[in-house]
Amino acid sequence: MHRLIFLACTLTTAFAAEHIFSVGIKGGVPLTDAFADHTFNGVDTLTHTFSDSKNYTIGPTVELSLPFGFAVEADALYRPLNLATDATLAPRPPTHFSTNINAWEFPILGKYHFLHTPVIKPYVEAGPIFRHVGSEASYLSSSGFAFGGGIDIKVLLVRVTPEIRLSRWAGDAHVNYFGAAPSQLNQAEFLIGISF
Numbered sequence: 001m002h003r004l005i006f007l008a009c010t011l012t013t014a015f016a017a018e019h020i021f022s023v024g025i026k027g028g029v030p031l032t033d034a035f036a037d038h039t040f041n042g043v044d045t046l047t048h049t050f051s052d053s054k055n056y057t058i059g060p061t062v063e064l065s066l067p068f069g070f071a072v073e074a075d076a077l078y079r080p081l082n083l084a085t086d087a088t089l090a091p092r093p094p095t096h097f098s099t100n101i102n103a104w105e106f107p108i109l110g111k112y113h114f115l116h117t118p119v120i121k122p123y124v125e126a127g128p129i130f131r132h133v134g135s136e137a138s139y140l141s142s143s144g145f146a147f148g149g150g151i152d153i154k155v156l157l158v159r160v161t162p163e164i165r166l167s168r169w170a171g172d173a174h175v176n177y178f179g180a181a182p183s184q185l186n187q188a189e190f191l192i193g194i195s196f
Helices: 002-020
Strands: 021-030 038-041 045-050 057-065 070-075 081-089 095-101 103-113 120-133 143-155 158-169 186-195
Touching (some): 002 057, 021 158, 057 103, 103 158, 120 158
Antiparallel strands (some): 021 057, 038 045, 057 070, 081 095, 143 158
C-alpha cells in the first residue's frame, strides 16, 4: 500500500512538473542586419561597413509557468554577427572582406498567455536581454530590452512557439573610432521554439 501511494505521489509530481517547467530549443532567422550601414571618410581612405548576411539564431530555452497565464522564459541564443567591409585606399581599387563575429544573447522574458484554449495560446513577452560578443567587436552594447509576441501551440506533450521578437540595444562604445562599425540598435527576428 505504501508503495502504491509513493508511486502515485511520484507520478503526480512528475506530471505537475511537466506542465510547470519546460525545456527545449529555439532557433530562427534575424529580420534585420546586425550592423548599420556606415561609411567613414579619411584623407585618402574610404571605409564602408555593413552586414551582407543575416545568418541564424539557435540555442536552448527554458520556461517556468506561473498562475493566471504568466510565465518566465530564459534563453541562451547563439547568433553569429556578420560584418562586411569595403576598404578603399586611393588610388587602389576597393578590397572586400567579410567575417562572422561570435555572439551569445541571453534574454530573460516575462510572458503573458491569453485566450486560454486547450491547443492554442497567444502570448506577449518583454524583459531585459544581455549579450556577450567576441573580442573583435567587444565595443558593441552588452545589454538591452526585448519584447515580442507569438502563439503557443500544444500538440500532445510537445509545445511549438513561433514568435516575432524585437530587441532594442543600448548605445555602442567607441562608434566614432576608425574601424568600429556601429551596430543596428533596433533588431528583429523570427523564432520558433520546440519544448517538452
